[in-house]
Amino acid sequence: MDYGVPAALGVAPELMEEVSTGTTIMACVYDGGVVLGADSRTSTGNYVANRASDKITQVMDNVWMCRSGSAADTQNVCAFVKNAVEEHGIMSGSDEPGMADVKLVANVTMQIAYRNKDRLSAGMIIAGWDRRAGPQVFGIPLGGSLEKCDFTLGGSGSAYITGFCDDTWKPGMSREEAEAWIRRAISIAISRDASSGGVIRLVTIHEKGAEKQMFEPAQHPLAYDELPVIRREEVVA
Amino acid sequence: MIPTRVSHNPIIGPGVVPFGVDPAYDAQYKLNQAPRSHVASHGQGKPFTVEPGPHQRTQYPYVTGTTVLGCKYKDGVMIACDTLCCYGSTKRYKSVERIKKVNSSTIISFTGELSDFHYIVSLLEELDTTDYCEDDGSELAPWEIHSYLCRVMYNRRNKFDPLWNSLVVAGVKHGRTFLGTVGMIGQHYEDSHLAAGFGNHMARPLFREKHTDDMSEEDARKLMEDCLRACLMRDKTMMNKFQIAKVTAGGLEISEPFQVPMNWGYEKFKDPTKHAVGAW
Numbered sequence: 001m002d003y004g005v006p007a008a009l010g011v012a013p014e015l016m017e018e019v020s021t022g023t024t025i026m027a028c029v030y031d032g033g034v035v036l037g038a039d040s041r042t043s044t045g046n047y048v049a050n051r052a053s054d055k056i057t058q059v060m061d062n063v064w065m066c067r068s069g070s071a072a073d074t075q076n077v078c079a080f081v082k083n084a085v086e087e088h089g090i091m092s093g094s095d096e097p098g099m100a101d102v103k104l105v106a107n108v109t110m111q112i113a114y115r116n117k118d119r120l121s122a123g124m125i126i127a128g129w130d131r132r133a134g135p136q137v138f139g140i141p142l143g144g145s146l147e148k149c150d151f152t153l154g155g156s157g158s159a160y161i162t163g164f165c166d167d168t169w170k171p172g173m174s175r176e177e178a179e180a181w182i183r184r185a186i187s188i189a190i191s192r193d194a195s196s197g198g199v200i201r202l203v204t205i206h207e208k209g210a211e212k213q214m215f216e217p218a219q220h221p222l223a224y225d226e227l228p229v230i231r232r233e234e235v236v237a
Numbered sequence: 238m239i240p241t242r243v244s245h246n247p248i249i250g251p252g253v254v255p256f257g258v259d260p261a262y263d264a265q266y267k268l269n270q271a272p273r274s275h276v277a278s279h280g281q282g283k284p285f286t287v288e289p290g291p292h293q294r295t296q297y298p299y300v301t302g303t304t305v306l307g308c309k310y311k312d313g314v315m316i317a318c319d320t321l322c323c324y325g326s327t328k329r330y331k332s333v334e335r336i337k338k339v340n341s342s343t344i345i346s347f348t349g350e351l352s353d354f355h356y357i358v359s360l361l362e363e364l365d366t367t368d369y370c371e372d373d374g375s376e377l378a379p380w381e382i383h384s385y386l387c388r389v390m391y392n393r394r395n396k397f398d399p400l401w402n403s404l405v406v407a408g409v410k411h412g413r414t415f416l417g418t419v420g421m422i423g424q425h426y427e428d429s430h431l432a433a434g435f436g437n438h439m440a441r442p443l444f445r446e447k448h449t450d451d452m453s454e455e456d457a458r459k460l461m462e463d464c465l466r467a468c469l470m471r472d473k474t475m476m477n478k479f480q481i482a483k484v485t486a487g488g489l490e491i492s493e494p495f496q497v498p499m500n501w502g503y504e505k506f507k508d509p510t511k512h513a514v515g516a517w
Contacts, residue, residue: 022326022473040506041473043473046303046435046472046473046474047435047471047472047473048470048471048472048473051470051471052501052503052505052506052509053509054508054509054510057510156326160327191328192327192328192329193326193327193328194323194326194327194328194473194474195326195473197473198501199501199506212507212508214506214507216501216502217477217499217501218499218501224331225331225332226331226476226477226478227477227478227494227495227496228496229477229496229499230496230497230498230499231498231499231500231501231502232466232498232499232500233498
């Protein structure tokens, strides 16, 4: 049991052994595309190292990835995947440079995660739109399994909203409904998971392209037993 | 209350059994005779399930409160903290009163284990009850309460069974403003501005730069809010729901929960990795 680091940060050792690192990530399919969502908090122990991090990363123009777990591991996995998928596109003479099949990206990622399972701590969600199969979401949790699904959750905050998501999910939502649903779910996770917080980032991918959005705490739905957020207007130099 | 042992012995006659006749009964009585001021009288201080063999007493905190800030100002002293208690990384209880009134001149707040703080409050309530019963118009002063808590914390530490708290005690009595802290190993000091927990790292530097002992109440409150905001941004176990308590010569007051304005609208937050290809 490592008493050194947890003791220095003032946390009981067994409470610091989180395997899926502080984050809430999720993605879902809607009628015509996918929506990916994530919080923006990176914490080391109790200290918030980055309150505005970006956990949704672009792999190809039409395929993005949500990352949770060790930052180093997911960064490097993503770099490998980008490289492998681009090379595949060139070698196979793809007529859409910059785009790739979502299933291809997911499988490449899965192979890396599975074959290095004892070395990696990376939970990822691959989601995107391609012309062959339309909108798709794939979850690749710890261990390197691959599962195609309508929606999936990841990170420590996901435990708090699994019941909510199961209960309120419906297929064939519109883009606005899907975005509102993801925002609501992530804000609920943020309200109970101390390792998740900050802004809610959304990326929506559809036939025409991808759009990024950011929602400040003032724009989150109000959580139970909390006070409505006040925006601070003046900017401190 | 130990029931008095009544005798029906024809030799002694009816009545109460005197001391020295029944050793088992006397032993009970002896336990309560020795002064045990550090142990709440309802608890007896012994666990009722005791395993034989060597004990490991050091605990771990389970339900915890985070930062407390305190500072003196012109009219007195104020303490601020949030109303959240976490269970590990879960924000479990969001309406916890982490500032308690001890008596009419003293307030106390804590970081660390919530149950240990409740226990400390019950010890302080016993002290207060004793004062009340004596009914001589005199109450314990804030520094006396602080001193008492130093002894309690240090003695528990010596038994390898600490109360897992850092406490901040504040008050005003007889014209003297007091602000002091006690930690779980018995370390204690007084200062014009204090923090317990993360506030030591986030808020104390701000206090050192901007705090003066003769600040007005509005200035002190604004500085307190700035420090709370700094802590809120960087402590994951903190929530935006605070209480401020102040003690002056005129009395003490604990505020209703309020929130602090936050700034999240920076342009650079919107796409932080725009110019850093491959960054995160």
